[in-house]
Amino acid sequence: xxxxxxxxxxxxxxxxYGGRYVPETLMAPLEELARAYDRWSRKRAFKxxxxxxxxxxxxxxxxxxxxxxxxxxxGGAQIYLKREDLLHTGAHKLNNAIGQALLARTMGKSRVIAxxxxxxxxxxxxTAAALLGLECVVYMGVLDTVRQxxxxxxxxxxxxTVTPVDTGTRTLKDAINESxxxxxxxxxxxxxxxxxxxxxxxxxxxxxxxxxxxxxEARRQLKKQAGTVSPDVAIACVGxxxxxxxLFTAFIDDRKVDLIGVEAGGIGDDLGEHAARFGDGGSxxxxxxxxxxxxxxxxxxxxxxxxxxxxxxxPAVGPEHVLLADEGRIEFTRANDVEAIGxxxxxxxxxxxxxxxxxxxxxxxxxRIAPQMSRRQIVLVNLSGRGDKDVESVQRWxxxxxxxxxxxxxxxxxxxxxxxxxxxQWVTEGGE
Amino acid sequence: xxxxxxxxxxxxxxxxxxxxxxxTAGDPDLATTADLLHAMAAGGADLIEVGVPFSDPIADxxxxxxASTRALASGTTLSGILRLVARHRDRLDVPILLxxxxxxxxxxxxxxxxxxxxxxxxxxxxxxxLPPDENTPDDFIPAMRRHGLDTVFLLAPTSxxxxxxxxxxxSRGFVYYVSRTGVTGDHGELPKExxxxxxxxxxxxxxxxxxxxxxxxxxQVASVAKVxxxxxxxxxxxxxxxxxxxxxxxxxxxxxxxxxxxEPLRR
Numbered sequence: 124x125x126x127x128x129x130x131x132x133x134x135x136x137x138x139x140y141g142g143r144y145v146p147e148t149l150m151a152p153l154e155e156l157a158r159a160y161d162r163w164s165r166k167r168a169f170k171x172x173x174x175x176x177x178x179x180x181x182x183x184x185x186x187x188x189x190x191x192x193x194x195x196x197x198g199g200a201q202i203y204l205k206r207e208d209l210l211h212t213g214a215h216k217l218n219n220a221i222g223q224a225l226l227a228r229t230m231g232k233s234r235v236i237a238x239x240x241x242x243x244x245x246x247x248x249x250t251a252a253a254l255l256g257l258e259c260v261v262y263m264g265v266l267d268t269v270r271q272x273x274x275x276x277x278x279x280x281x282x283x284t285v286t287p288v289d290t291g292t293r294t295l296k297d298a299i300n301e302s303x304x305x306x307x308x309x310x311x312x313x314x315x316x317x318x319x320x321x322x323x324x325x326x327x328x329x330x331x332x333x334x335x336x337x338x339x340e341a342r343r344q345l346k347k348q349a350g351t352v353s354p355d356v357a358i359a360c361v362g363x364x365x366x367x368x369x370l371f372t373a374f375i376d377d378r379k380v381d382l383i384g385v386e387a388g389g390i391g392d393d394l395g396e397h398a399a400r401f402g403d404g405g406s407x408x409x410x411x412x413x414x415x416x417x418x419x420x421x422x423x424x425x426x427x428x429x430x431x432x433x434x435x436x437x438p439a440v441g442p443e444h445v446l447l448a449d450e451g452r453i454e455f456t457r458a459n460d461v462e463a464i465g466x467x468x469x470x471x472x473x474x475x476x477x478x479x480x481x482x483x484x485x486x487x488x489x490x491r492i493a494p495q496m497s498r499r500q501i502v503l504v505n506l507s508g509r510g511d512k513d514v515e516s517v518q519r520w521x522x523x524x525x526x527x528x529x530x531x532x533x534x535x536x537x538x539x540x541x542x543x544x545x546x547x548q549w550v551t552e553g554g555e
Numbered sequence: 556x557x558x559x560x561x562x563x564x565x566x567x568x569x570x571x572x573x574x575x576x577x578x579t580a581g582d583p584d585l586a587t588t589a590d591l592l593h594a595m596a597a598g599g600a601d602l603i604e605v606g607v608p609f610s611d612p613i614a615d616x617x618x619x620x621x622a623s624t625r626a627l628a629s630g631t632t633l634s635g636i637l638r639l640v641a642r643h644r645d646r647l648d649v650p651i652l653l654x655x656x657x658x659x660x661x662x663x664x665x666x667x668x669x670x671x672x673x674x675x676x677x678x679x680x681x682x683x684x685l686p687p688d689e690n691t692p693d694d695f696i697p698a699m700r701r702h703g704l705d706t707v708f709l710l711a712p713t714s715x716x717x718x719x720x721x722x723x724x725x726s727r728g729f730v731y732y733v734s735r736t737g738v739t740g741d742h743g744e745l746p747k748e749x750x751x752x753x754x755x756x757x758x759x760x761x762x763x764x765x766x767x768x769x770x771x772x773x774x775q776v777a778s779v780a781k782v783x784x785x786x787x788x789x790x791x792x793x794x795x796x797x798x799x800x801x802x803x804x805x806x807x808x809x810x811x812x813x814x815x816x817x818e819p820l821r822r
Contacts, residue, residue: 134688144657144684146614148711148736150718290620291610303613308737310713409658409684410611422632423662424610 130443135324138449140442143323145303145412152310157325159230164332169225176221180254181211183218183336187344192473200355200496202489203348204476204506205341205370214479214508215337215366216247220316222333224251227314234258234309237316238302240267240295240362241434241481242274243508244318249283251316259283262301264294267433270516292427295362295437299411319363320441323412327441334369341503342373354503356381356492360484361455362398362434364441366507375452382452384444385484387430388459394418398428400440401448401455408439415442431460431520432480432513458487464520466490467510479508480516558650558678559705559728562601563763563784572780573601574817575765577654577789579622580605581631583800585639591796594806596649598813599821604681604787605640607633607655614656614683616740618790621797633659633668637675644676652707652728653677657685665695669702679705679728686718687725696725707731710756710764712748719759729763729785732756734770740790741771745778753782777819788816 131137135157143153163169177183186209190202207215220237227235235257239245245261252259261278265287268275278285291297299322306315320327342352357374359367361384374380389397394404400416408417410425418426418438430436447453458466466486470478478486482505489504496502510517556564566573576595580588588605595603608626612619633655640651653672660668660682672680680699687696687708699706705728710719713736722730732753735746746752749766757764765785770776772791779786795812799805 143686143688145686146683146711146733147686147709147718147722148713148733150686150711151713151715154715290624296611300611300613304616304738307614310736407661409661411613412684414661417658419658419662421662422634423659424627425658 131324131328137327137443137446140413140415140445141324141327142414143412144409144414145323146307148307148310149323153323153325156230156314160226160325160329163226163229169229173222173225176225176254177218177336181217181221182209184340184344185209187341187348189348190474193470194493196469196473197490197493199493199498200500200502201349201498202493203345203354203501203503205337205503207337207366207505207507208476208478208482208509212243212247212250213511214243214247215334215369216244216318216508217250218336218369219318219330219333219365220244220247220251221254223314223316223329224248224255224257227257227316228255230314232257232312232314234260234313235316236260236262236302236305236313237318238262238295238298239274239318240264240298240436241432241479241508242267242271242278242512243434243479245283245285246274246277246281248316248318249278249281252283253281260305261285262288262298262305264292264298265289266293267295267298271433271512272515274512294428294433296425303411319365320368320443321363321411321413321439327413327443330365331368331372331443334365335372337366337369337505338371338373341370345501345503349501351501353377353379354501355379355496356383357503357505358383358385358485358488359505360385360435360481360507361440361444362387362437362481364444366505368441368443370505371453375447381454383488384453384455385488386455386457387432387435387484388457388462389429389431390460394420395427396429397457397459398430398435398437399457400438402457410439413439413442415439416445431463431516432484434479434481435484456488458484460520462487464517467513467517476506477510477514478506479510480513482507483510557703557705557728559602559652562650563729566601566784571820572783573763573765573785574599574776574813574820575602575604575767575785575787576600576792576813577604577606577787578796579608579619579626579793580636580639581608581626581629582622582793582796583625584629585631585635587800587805589639589643590806591809592643592647594810595813596647598810599817600649600813602650602652602785604652604654604789605636607636607653607659609656609659612656614738616738616790618794618797619739622793633663637671637677640677641675650678651676652679652681654681655683657682665698666701669698669704673702673704677704679707681707681709681731683709687721709733712736712752716759719756723760723762726762729765730756730760731787732764732766732783734766734768737768739768742769745769745775749779750782753779757782773816773819776816780820
């Protein structure tokens with residue numbers, strides 16, 4: 124295997140992407156954070172404490188699960204699910220939240236703040252803050268507080284203050300804006316636990332490194348369970364892109380493995396109807412401190428996005444993803460709302476697992492390609508989170524579709540897997 | 556010498572600080588902005604900061620956030636703002652500093668932007684989220700230099716000695732010192748350390764230093780003017796514009812407020 128290249132470079136760039144595009148007030152704190160991260164993340168004591176918390180508190184390693192019923196239903200490649208949904212708090216987000224909260228405590232910060240879209244990073248941050256005795260404030264778009272109400276309650280029960288953000292598109296993007304405004308104001312005693320591989324350096328590399336354990340475990344587990352460290356294809360959904368880099372980083376230099384990121388196709392191809400940055404809509408821009416692919420208009424104003432999944436509903440993507448896409452190492456595709464709900468149903472009915480709507484996007488692509496592959500091949504899917512938080516959203520979505528389509532439910536069971544009428548066509552045909 | 560440098564030289568000769576008002580272009584529309592630019596000049600502005608509205612203004616408090624939303628809702632674009640400056644340049648006897656987030660400029664392309672801005676009569680550019688850094692791959696600074704635009708960068712209370720040095724090195728015209736850690740807007744009292752901090756920065760920077768963020772009243776202007784080369788008032792004026800929008804007396808009210816704010820400087 125080739126030696127991994129130094130990424131990002133010493134200035135925080137992944138090729139032409141990344142960097143530190145922030146107000147001057149944050150420059151020295153970012154330099155301080157980068158120094159602290161570089162220093163502490165190498166120290167044995169820090170690594171040991173992190174490892175112990177991840178093992179005995181968070182529940183690592185998470186299982187690698189051979190989804191035999193799903194495999195059988197799709198009739199092709201063997202599907203393996205990396206069960207990050209079984210991590211404490213129900214998503215991969217805790218890996219990073221614990222890492223950064225530990226770092227914050229080490230740096231002497233008494234207060235942490237976080238943004239959240241689906242609520243999973245907010246819950247993870249609130250959890251890590253409670254665990255380490257830090258004050259915690261979570262910013263969340265008003266729209267997301269409605270569609271992920273359960274997670275708002277969870278954060279409050281964990282002792283965090285949830286501050287709804289009622290500006291702009293009232294989703295994840297605006298929650299990050301408000302977090303940055305808080306950080307710029309309270310930077311002396313506050314650490315900002317950014318929740319994805321986004322933002323100014325050192326966040327994209329730091330968040331990636333706290334999550335790379337996902338792929339490292341998966342390789343070891345595959346070796347044991349399937350006799351190889353290399354799946355044929357590894358798939359993850361990509362909002363900011365943290366669970367994807369968490370899974371992919373261990374496979375980057377293993378060229379036998381195809382890496383596929385799945386973006387949110389939303390409800391259409393026009394700007395504002397999806398969150399697919401790698402399609403025609405995305406162009407190079409600067410948002411939230413990093414130079415990357417952004418959904419924006421010709422004047423450089425950031426576009427609204429849409430996805431049924433709050434965690435993918437974001438107009439930019441982590442800078443490292445863009446470089447890896449340029450190099451042809453990660454291929455990007457998209458799954459729309461209807462397909463994601465279909466995959467949500469499919470996994471629930473075949474395996475008894477409710478996936479997060481974010482992770483359901485990755486399952487969509489697995490269901491597209493597996494039937495065309497041989498039974499000896501392996502598709503590894505990062506099941507980044509569990510779907511309990513999405514129960515209300517899915518029910519609401521179905522009720523709305525029901526009133527629109529008014530199709531009889533009885534035919535839905537013909538595939539042997541009862542799925543919702545709106546998603547039936549997709550599941551029956553096995554994808555596009 | 557650039558028009559901006561001229562202003563500070565003239566103010567220094569008059570032994571006073573320069574007064575620098577801010578407005579968000581296109582709030583509530585560009586026609587009003589044109590009137591307000593003239594009103595600010597008539598009221599005693601030495602230099603005007605013209606804000607380019609952005610969808611995600613991370614360094615701004617609620618007042619300027621709302622102004623940006625109104626400006627974007629009225630269809631304001633960077634091109635529209637540059638055309639406005641070009642139309643009024645000859646009749647407007649104060650330099651114009653464009654105050655923007657980086658993405659609208661990046662989307663245009665820095666060189667094309669610099670060419671158009673210079674041709675429109677803009678004198679300098681300040682990007683809130685683009686600290687000077689020679690590794691910035693977009694060649695922002697060289698592009699601005701090629702077209703004769705001053706580059707104003709920010710310093711903050713958190714800036715280290717190394718950053719002060721770097722900002723001083725890449726700034727032209729003046730350096731903008733942010734009065735406190737935080738976003739734009741009124742937070743009541745100015746920080747106690749402001750006088751000391753401004754003196755610290757002025758000792759290390761061989762350019763005029765203007766101070767902004769949260770300066771609201773004539774009394775605050777007077778106290779900052781004692782230690783700074785320039786005083787910026789933004790949100791307080793934007794708030795007045797918000798309150799008086801739709802009112803025929805808006806321009807007169809803005810002119811009057813600028814006159815009140817500059818009064819301590821003329822004593």
